[in-house]
Amino acid sequence: MNSPQQILFSNDIPASLGALLSDMEPAGVFVVTDTNVERIVLPGLGLDCPVIAIPPGDSHKDLSSLSAVWERLVELGANRRSVIVNIGGGVVTDLGGFAAATFKRGLRFVNVPTTLLSAVDAAVGGKTGINFCGLKNEVGAFAPAAGVVISASTFSTLPPAELLSGYAEMIKHALLSSAEDYAGILAFSPLEGDEDRLLGLLSSSVNVKRRIVAEDPSERGLRRALNLGHTVGHAFESLALAGRSPLPHGHAVAAGLVAELVMSHLHKGFPTSLIYPLRDFIKDNGYMLPAFSCDDYPRLLALMSHDKKNEKAGSINFTLLSAPGEASIDCNFGPDEVSPALDIYRDLME
Amino acid sequence: MNSPQQILFSNDIPASLGALLSDMEPAGVFVVTDTNVERIVLPGLGLDCPVIAIPPGDSHKDLSSLSAVWERLVELGANRRSVIVNIGGGVVTDLGGFAAATFKRGLRFVNVPTTLLSAVDAAVGGKTGINFCGLKNEVGAFAPAAGVVISASTFSTLPPAELLSGYAEMIKHALLSSAEDYAGILAFSPLEGDEDRLLGLLSSSVNVKRRIVAEDPSERGLRRALNLGHTVGHAFESLALAGRSPLPHGHAVAAGLVAELVMSHLHKGFPTSLIYPLRDFIKDNGYMLPAFSCDDYPRLLALMSHDKKNEKAGSINFTLLSAPGEASIDCNFGPDEVSPALDIYRDLME
Numbered sequence: 001m002n003s004p005q006q007i008l009f010s011n012d013i014p015a016s017l018g019a020l021l022s023d024m025e026p027a028g029v030f031v032v033t034d035t036n037v038e039r040i041v042l043p044g045l046g047l048d049c050p051v052i053a054i055p056p057g058d059s060h061k062d063l064s065s066l067s068a069v070w071e072r073l074v075e076l077g078a079n080r081r082s083v084i085v086n087i088g089g090g091v092v093t094d095l096g097g098f099a100a101a102t103f104k105r106g107l108r109f110v111n112v113p114t115t116l117l118s119a120v121d122a123a124v125g126g127k128t129g130i131n132f133c134g135l136k137n138e139v140g141a142f143a144p145a146a147g148v149v150i151s152a153s154t155f156s157t158l159p160p161a162e163l164l165s166g167y168a169e170m171i172k173h174a175l176l177s178s179a180e181d182y183a184g185i186l187a188f189s190p191l192e193g194d195e196d197r198l199l200g201l202l203s204s205s206v207n208v209k210r211r212i213v214a215e216d217p218s219e220r221g222l223r224r225a226l227n228l229g230h231t232v233g234h235a236f237e238s239l240a241l242a243g244r245s246p247l248p249h250g251h252a253v254a255a256g257l258v259a260e261l262v263m264s265h266l267h268k269g270f271p272t273s274l275i276y277p278l279r280d281f282i283k284d285n286g287y288m289l290p291a292f293s294c295d296d297y298p299r300l301l302a303l304m305s306h307d308k309k310n311e312k313a314g315s316i317n318f319t320l321l322s323a324p325g326e327a328s329i330d331c332n333f334g335p336d337e338v339s340p341a342l343d344i345y346r347d348l349m350e
Numbered sequence: 351m352n353s354p355q356q357i358l359f360s361n362d363i364p365a366s367l368g369a370l371l372s373d374m375e376p377a378g379v380f381v382v383t384d385t386n387v388e389r390i391v392l393p394g395l396g397l398d399c400p401v402i403a404i405p406p407g408d409s410h411k412d413l414s415s416l417s418a419v420w421e422r423l424v425e426l427g428a429n430r431r432s433v434i435v436n437i438g439g440g441v442v443t444d445l446g447g448f449a450a451a452t453f454k455r456g457l458r459f460v461n462v463p464t465t466l467l468s469a470v471d472a473a474v475g476g477k478t479g480i481n482f483c484g485l486k487n488e489v490g491a492f493a494p495a496a497g498v499v500i501s502a503s504t505f506s507t508l509p510p511a512e513l514l515s516g517y518a519e520m521i522k523h524a525l526l527s528s529a530e531d532y533a534g535i536l537a538f539s540p541l542e543g544d545e546d547r548l549l550g551l552l553s554s555s556v557n558v559k560r561r562i563v564a565e566d567p568s569e570r571g572l573r574r575a576l577n578l579g580h581t582v583g584h585a586f587e588s589l590a591l592a593g594r595s596p597l598p599h600g601h602a603v604a605a606g607l608v609a610e611l612v613m614s615h616l617h618k619g620f621p622t623s624l625i626y627p628l629r630d631f632i633k634d635n636g637y638m639l640p641a642f643s644c645d646d647y648p649r650l651l652a653l654m655s656h657d658k659k660n661e662k663a664g665s666i667n668f669t670l671l672s673a674p675g676e677a678s679i680d681c682n683f684g685p686d687e688v689s690p691a692l693d694i695y696r697d698l699m700e
Contacts, residue, residue: 067413074483102452105479105490106568129455133424140455141491218456 006147007124007210009203011195013112013151014045017085020110020147027081032069032096034060037088041114041154045087050076054095061091061131063139069099083146084109090122093145094137097128101143108146114154116166116190116198117250120173120205123148125213142218150202152195163190164287165250170201171278172229172257173208178325181208182274186281225327228319229257235303236290243291251288258282259345260318266341267331268322279348289349297342301335356497357474357560359553361545363462363501364395367435370460370497377431382419382446384410387438391464391504395437400426404445411441411481413489419449433496434459440472443495444487447478451493458496464504466516466540466548467600470523470555473498475563492568500552502545513540514637515600520551521628522579522607523558528675531558532624536631575677578669579607585653586640593641601638608632609695610668616691617681618672629698639699647692651685 006023010016021029029049033042034056042051052072054065078084084107086096093111100109113123129140155163167190174185181204190198209226216223233249233256240247258278264270282289292300304316315332322328356373360366371379379399383392384406392401402422404415428434434457436446443461450459463473479490505513517540524535531554540548559576566573583599583606590597608628614620632639642650654666665682672678 063413063417070482070489074485074488102479102489102491104488105477105492127455129452132420135424138424138454139420139452141452142455 005124005144007150007206008147009150009199009206011151011153011199013149013153014047016149016151017045017047017110017112020149021083021085024083024108024110024146025081026083026108027079028077029083029085030073030076030078031085031087032092032099033087034089034092037092037114040157041087047085049085052076054092056091058091058131061095063130063132066095066099066130069096070103073099073103078103078107080104080107082107085112086110086145087112087114088118089113089115090118093118093122094128094140095130097143097145098130098140101128101141106143110147110149111145112149112151115158116152116155116163116202117169118166119150119152119202120166120169120209123150124206124210126217144217150199150206152199152202155190155195155198156193160191160286161248161251161288164254164285165248166190168229168250168254168257168287170205171281172226172253173205175257175261175321175324176212176225176228176327177204177208179274179323182324183277186277189285191285222329224317224329225319227317227329228321228327229253229260231304231316231318232256232259232300235300236292238303239292239296239300240290245291247288247290252290254278254282254287255290255345255349258348259341260320262341262344262348263318263333263338264320264322266344267333268320268328270321270323274324275348283349294343297339300342301338304338305335355474355494357500357556358497359500359549359556361501361503361549363499363503364397366499366501367395367397367460367462370499371433371435374433374458374460374496375431376433376458377429378427379433379435380423380426380428381435381437382442382449383437384439384442387442387464390507391437397435399435402426404442406441408441408481411445413480413482416445416449416480419446420453423449423453428453428457430454430457432457435462436460436495437462437464438468439463439465440468443468443472444478444490445480447493447495448480448490451478451491456493459493460497460499461495462499462501465508466502466505466513466552467519468516469500469502469552470516470519470559473500474556474560476567494567500549500556502548502552505540505545505548506543510541510636511598511601511638514604514635515598516540518579518600518604518607518637520555521631522576522603523555525607525611525671525674526562526575526578526677527554527558529624529673532674533627536627539635541635572679574667574679575669577667577679578671578677579603579610581654581666581668582606582609582613582650585650586642588653589642589646589650590640595641597638597640602640604628604632604637605640605695605699608698609691610670612691612694612698613668613683613688614670614672616694617683618670618678620671620673624674625698633699644693647689650692651688654688655685 084100111123113119126144132138174181233253237252358366434450461473463469476494482488524531583603587602
């Protein structure tokens with residue numbers, strides 16, 4: 001499990017996957033995917049190996065699907081020298097990675113993310129797992145994929161809202177990287193359909209995450225910087241879900257990034273001149289935005305204080321920036337100190 | 351997960367466990383055990399923390415018990431800074447260790463083995479897991495306990511057959527260590543009830559395993575030496591189970607050790623003068639022995655070739671010794687080459 005992870009960026013999945021697998025000399029290859037990806041993506045890849053398909057969607061990222069994957073691996077005779085190839089979005093790479101990491105105490109696995117969100121977020125970094133008792137990723141393991149093939153070639157079948165969702169995480173990585181990366185990411189739109197340029201940006205973006213994860217694989221310190229935008233973003237997401245008008249994860253994160261850049265401005269001097277371009281990007285590309293008024297503040301602030309990243313009761317934990325690339329983790333504030341940023345966020349986005 | 355493992359040898363469990371836990375500064379402590387140990391051992395430990403008890407026995411080392419432990423951890427509010435203390439035999443340390451290693455992607459855990467077999471074998475080395483689809487330890491993880499308290503003070507309630515079972519693994523470790531350790535281990539009997547001397551021998555024995563595991567944590571090479579006695583031992587165990595007269599694991603291993611020392615003599619020159627003392631020890635202490643005749647050879651040899659440690663079809667993989675402390679792993683033989691050793695084993699044991 002401790003060999004270095006190989007990440008290939010390529011719009012030719014079959015060639016890259018073939019190269020990765022032939023280096024690994026597997027005793028057998030087994031694909032884990034979902035039934036949508038099996039129908040839409042797999043025929044184009046020309047793979048010749050057994051396929052284990054789970055039902056699509058986050059509600060199936062559960063113990064019952066996990067147990068079904070383990071059972072099929074037993075039936076198919078997978079052994080310690082077999083390799084699992086997870087092809088799909090975050091549900092497939094998280095669940096398939098966990099199944100591989102625990103079958104016979106650990107098979108090697110390769111991830112082939114087919115959505116922008118999983119390419120930029122879920123496929124690298126070694127977090128695997130399932131939802132349990134209604135809690136997201138409550139059970140899992142830190143287990144890095146032996147290899148990852150990152151490609152933009154499967155994105156053409158994705159709806160625009162899903163591309164925008166994944167792109168929000170790329171904006172976050174650019175903010176954690178440098179002013180140049182941040183300007184570069186806002187100068188492109190994933191809706192343009194330029195797979196080659198998108199792949200280039202993805203490559204920089206994934207490498208930002210990879211550097212951070214390499215310094216802190218089990219999330220004890222620096223890796224929390226990746227939580228940028230997510231303290232407020234998760235609260236927006238939960239509020240929308242409770243109001244029965246769900247907001248896709250990355251859309252909530254995009255709005256959360258604006259709110260946390262406002263916090264960064266108020267407490268760390270992040271320049272406002274770098275907040276407007278993000279606001280404009282979000283509006284121009286048609287991101288879905290959270291609907292809330294000041295009546296919702298108590299609820300939103302309570303959601304933020306209950307986030308699992310908080311270790312101090314009653315306070316809210318943020319990653320803030322003094323400038324792009326200059327992050328401070330573990331900035332703690334009381335709910336009263338967060339309300340003004342929500343006011344400014346609403347002014348900005350109106 | 352990568353901090354060094356602390357192993358304390360002590361016949362005062364409460365003091366040692368208290369010292370281990372206070373070093374770890376846990377946000378909360380949760381005990382995983384089985385209902386027998388809960389009734390017999392826990393009252394004497396004076397612990398003041400929530401207890402999660404699974405039903406006793408290997409048949410409950412399954413997904414349903416694992417899921418029940420995860421559920422209780424959710425209900426009890428365990429978080430990433432909590433510590434799980436597994437108190438029990440190998441079923442509890444294997445399952446509780448796996449539950450801890452996967453809850454919220456990994457809590458720290460401490461093992462307190464209460465049987466001789468788990469003290470010498472299951473509590474050190476980082477193998478955790480459950481049985482799945484009728485296969486032993488089919489699902490699990492390599493996850494070392496942060497700490498282990500090894501004590502002989504709980505053994506007085508164990509039946510003699512169980513003490514002998516655990517002692518067979520200590521004989522194996524002594525054979526892998528040195529002629530002195532081998533002579534020392536045969537000069538004592540676990541049935542004598544001398545807890546302090548047993549603890550001293552346990553300490554040497556566990557350290558033999560620890561050294562081997564440290565050099566090969568994920569069982570790619572050297573660690574297979576720990577399979578000594580188990581190729582034939584597992585076959586004896588399975589044959590007895592199929593004949594509905596189950597043989598406890600360590601009793602099968604003791605017989606397996608004799609058979610594999612005979613193989614070692616035939617192929618590596620292991621001195622016969624060092625086989626007789628083991629034969630005498632087994633007979634004098636009343637180990638249960640496998641009942642078989644030459645009619646059972648085909649079945650026994652087939653069981654050996656299907657052992658999961660075999661990677662070459664049709665051949666049988668052994669660890670053999672040229673002398674105590676001098677092991678060769680991956681010695682492969684065809685079934686025909688193993689039959690003569692079974693003949694000699696039967697002559698010796700009659």
